[in-house]
Amino acid sequence: MPIKEGDYVLIVGDGVRSVIKVARGSRISTIRGVINADDIINQEYGTLIKTNLGYDLAVLRPLITDILLERADRVTQVIYPKDAAQIIINAGIGPGSRVAEAGVGSGFMTAMLAYYVRPNGRVYGYDKREDAISIARKNLEMLGLLDWVELKLRDVISDGFLERDLDAVILDMGDPWNAIPRATEALRFDGVLVVYVPTVNQVIKVLRAMSDYGYVDVRMFDVMVREWKTEPDEVRPQTWVNAHTGYILIGRRTLRPIAQPTK
Template sequence: MPLKEGDPVTIWIDIKRVYLVKLTKGKRLDTDKGFLTHDSIIGKEYGDTIKMSRGEALLLKPIPADIYTTFNRPSQVLYPKDVAYMIYISGIKPGDTIVEAGTGSGFLTISLAYAVGANGKIITYDIRQDMQDTAKFNASILNLIDRIEFKNKDIREGIDEKNVDAIFLDMPDPWNAVPRAYESLKSSSELIAFVPTVNQIEKTYLAMKNQGFIDVHAEELIMREYQVKENATRPKNIGVIHTGYIIRGRKSIKGTSL
């Protein structure tokens, strides 16, 4: 299907030059490898090759991982290895209603919006309006804004939504939001928190156990990429190894921890 104004497209020049844009008539993308206009992309299709002022580029259909290339990120963001596992282990599906705090730059928010589909809903809380403004802009590039409701509110003071399918916490003190999360979750649904330091694990884990969550786990994911060359394949010297810790558990149907 031909690309039209308003469509998102990933412009792939090489492994170090990947740009995610929303097609707008009259705009152009400038890179150190040359430029191309959005008008020249409109009418093309995903998978096409397009000439630049110097060289050429591929037009690809955006995937969630592409948001890490050029999106505005004034705050630290969760990495794909953690986001993917968190979504998988949560059991969320298209049509679900999810609560998240805090919004930050919106990278987890956007990934969740992909997962719940057009009929799902993400309600994301953050106390900083400037962060939510950044997240709104990022989500708008991918035309996902209709799936997300932004609330400039402290989740520790209460969650408006009840019987939600999962809650994700990416905040400095998730243990203080555990009681509110328990009240809002459907029975047997998952609470997932992400924290950057070890001392935050214990407070969050114990708060969840004491609140009545079951099947509680604290985990760290390690991932390394390989440099592949003939007769010289080995791990890369530089990579994202440690990012943070994931604490997860299910709301007990009877409200008792095991």
């Protein structure tokens, strides 16, 4: 399908990498010169366009992660794709999954969940902050993923989740241990609880609560991705790495009655 006005495109080459929304009549400036948006419209994705300085840049269909990282607004810390990928795989989330998430924050994790539960799954996203819900809605709309998401302005610790028998619940909030009783009542028996926290101090409280509420097969890991330079004449790790984002804790609900913690 050819490129249309209003599409997002990824422009790549010679040190250029940016996601642009194509607007008729506009000029796209890069460090390798300028291209006219009109020269992109009606071209096939994958086409090469010459800048006014003579560089060939590729015009590609952006991946969901390209749009998220480059174009989405942020009002909170977000879950990055490297962590989202591990959460999705290890929680067994796929087409048809019904998943709740608190908090939604800027909607980064929500977007990745929505992308993978399509076409017949559903994501129930909760946040107690109105600004977070509205930025998340805007980001999901931009990505075309809102059809798979229900966003709810609600405090999950005091008011709980509205769904039951969920396949997975994901908690990314300051005090997730306080939301574990509510997450547990929303999960199906043997459903997957995922908790994402940045500090070890939080990890300890989460592990205690998971044990109290009868979770089994509890695992914890963090994710290091080391990017490498891919210049054929200089293949080596990049100089700077992101050393830490967060810890991922995953466990399975059991039939233990939720009103009776073990300790």
